[in-house]
Amino acid sequence: MDKFEKLTGVAAPMPLINVDTDMIIPKQFLKTIKRSGLGKNLFDEMRFDDDGNEIPDFVLNRPQYRDAEVLVAGDNFGCGSSREHAPWAIKDFGIRCVIAPSFADIFYNNCFKNGILPIALPQEQVDLLMKDAEKGSNARMTVDLEAQTVTTSDGEVVSFEIDPFKKHCLLEGLDDIALTLEKSSSIDTFEESATSSRPWV
Template sequence: MQKYTVEQGVVTPLDRANVDTDLIIPKQFLKSIKRTGFGDNLFDELRYMDEGYLGQDISKRPKNPDFVLNQPRYQGSTILLARTNFGCGSSREHAPWALSEYGFRTVIAPSFADIFFNNSFKNGMLPVILTEQEVDQLFKECEANEGYQLTVDLDAQEVRTPSGQAFKFEVDSFRKHCLLNGLDDIGLTLQASDDIHAFENQIKQTRPWIFKEL
């Protein structure tokens, strides 16, 4: 998993509350358990003018020019700014997969759905909770300034604006450790690989019948 330390990037404002996981990545695209192949269909219903389906050639699909992801000023964005209860709905892990593959490393909102919040950390993406007043300010600044960027410093636990204003956020110490070191569940397990191998060798000596070929 890619480490998360400091992210400085263009902000995309998604000015709506209660964005559910089916809006983030619609159900018809969930037939794969791979973590790739979902970025093109992120916010599919909002992003395109036609109905999307699996295997479709997106280069021929008409885009909605009013949707933020299709506007030139937000291209290459790595920070998504949203409203309350982001990631609600079903528990699909494909939602953070789609956001990450598109290029977002951070989502900032006043609140998140619990399962989406947990899934984000497990996939190297940082969900940042700020107050509604702070988020309102960021929306206004983003709208007023093309190419608006924020700096998200995980170690310092703060979001910094171009003017130098800093907003503090809370993050669980274990999750912070995992992101800073690029450790997902598999990475955490592999840290104990020497102990695992030692245990396996011990079992081979004390219970050799377990390893007998049939």
């Protein structure tokens, strides 16, 4: 998993509430078990019409937001089903940080397991960042995980809270598999001991 330390990039404003996982990645794209290739279908039903043409007004289709790395969203982001394809699609598109007043629990935790930083902030602070994001590609936001701050293009600093263990995993690029592999020597020792004490198993 890629480490997340400090990110400076364009933030896309999406002031919609209750954006569910089917909106993030519609069910017809869930056939794959690969984490790559889903970015082109992110927000598919909002980005494209029935003929596959881009809908110009959708935020990620606008020229200034095509390379957005931060998404500033509305309340209850990632609600709905527990599909892990949702953070896969967000990451594959190039977005590494999502900021919202609140997140659905499963989506929130899945973000950390896929190298995405979800930041929950009070509505007034999200409104401040949303306004900054609306300035377009000339307004670049900085997210510093170590310092736990978001800095607007005008230099305003907003602090955020994060679970220390989740922060450690993102900073070090550790997913569940990597965390297990960190204990490989202990696991090997246990297996050797178990084999010698219970050879019939």
